[in-house]
Amino acid sequence: MNLNPSQEITYSAAGSSNLLFVYGTLRKSIGHPSYTYLSHYSDFVHYGWFPGHLYVVNNYPGAIFDPNSQNKIFGEIYQCPAIEKLLRRLDHYEECSEKFPKPHEYIRRQLPINLTQNQVTAWVYLYNYPTEKLRLIESGDYPLYLSKTSRTV
Numbered sequence: 001m002n003l004n005p006s007q008e009i010t011y012s013a014a015g016s017s018n019l020l021f022v023y024g025t026l027r028k029s030i031g032h033p034s035y036t037y038l039s040h041y042s043d044f045v046h047y048g049w050f051p052g053h054l055y056v057v058n059n060y061p062g063a064i065f066d067p068n069s070q071n072k073i074f075g076e077i078y079q080c081p082a083i084e085k086l087l088r089r090l091d092h093y094e095e096c097s098e099k100f101p102k103p104h105e106y107i108r109r110q111l112p113i114n115l116t117q118n119q120v121t122a123w124v125y126l127y128n129y130p131t132e133k134l135r136l137i138e139s140g141d142y143p144l145y146l147s148k149t150s151r152t153v
Contacts, residue, residue, distance in 0.1 A: 017083075017110055017120070017121045017122050017123060018079060018080050018081065018083040019045065019077055019078065019079055019080070019113075019120055019121065019122035019123065020038075020042060020077070020078045020080055020083070020086065020087075020090075020122055020123045020124075021048060021050070021075050021076070021077050021078075021111070021113050021122040021123065021124045022038070022075050022076050022078065023054065023061065023063055023073050023074065023075035023076075023124075023142060024060055024061040024062075024063075024075075024142050025060050025061075025142075026038050026090075027075060027076055027142065027143055028044070028076065029143045030142070030143060030146070034093055037089065038078065038086070038090075041080055041081075041082055041085065041086045041089075042078035042079060042080040042081075042086060043078060043079050044076060044077075044078055045077040045078060045079045046076075046077050046115050046116075047074065047075070047076055047077070047115075048074075048075060048076070048077045048113040048114055048115050048120070048122075049072040049073055049074045049075070049113070049114050049140070050063075050065060050072070050073055050111050050112065050113050050114060050124070051065070051066055051067055051068070051069040051070070051071065051072060051073075052064050052065045052066045052069050052071060052072075052073050052140075053066060053069060053071055053073075053131070053136060053140075054071075054073045054136070054137040054140050054141075054142065054145075055127065055131050055134035055135060055136055055137060056134060056135040056137060056145070057105075057127065057134060061137060061142045061145075062105075062106070062126075062127025062129075062131070062134070063124070063125075063126055063127055064126065064127055064131060065109070065111055065124070065126055071138075071140055072114075072140045073140045074139075074140050074141040077113060077115075077120065077122055083123070087108065087123060090108075090125070091108065094106040094108070094125045096108060096125070096128075103128060103129075104128055105127065105128055105129055106125045106126060106127060106128055107125070107126050107128045108123055108124070108125050108126075109123070109124055109126055110122065110123055110124070111124045
């Protein structure tokens, strides 16, 4: 499924977006096993980005939203008809469900995601710990970073 720039985005009954933006290990090209779950419960819509900073945390990235940043974090947008079910599962994967102690390493937020000609609102998992000691991924593109550093997930 590709998003036409004039296509209207649907929302869940709760009024929240049924779109999910992924920038790290859940991107298709990474090949992480959790992508299989994502792909069963959602459809790829488009590539997008949001302003901020992307860091190497361990063998995965962490994104910080910064609306004033010139840096872009690139990723994929998925439309999820059963968004609540998918988010519950991903909250566990990102260790930000009620089962994990606070403060959580990641928090889930709705953000404006930029497309080629318009903007949509999507759920995003953002890094929630200090970043001073982390390495910045200057390209903002996790798969590109992995390909240039010969790292794997």
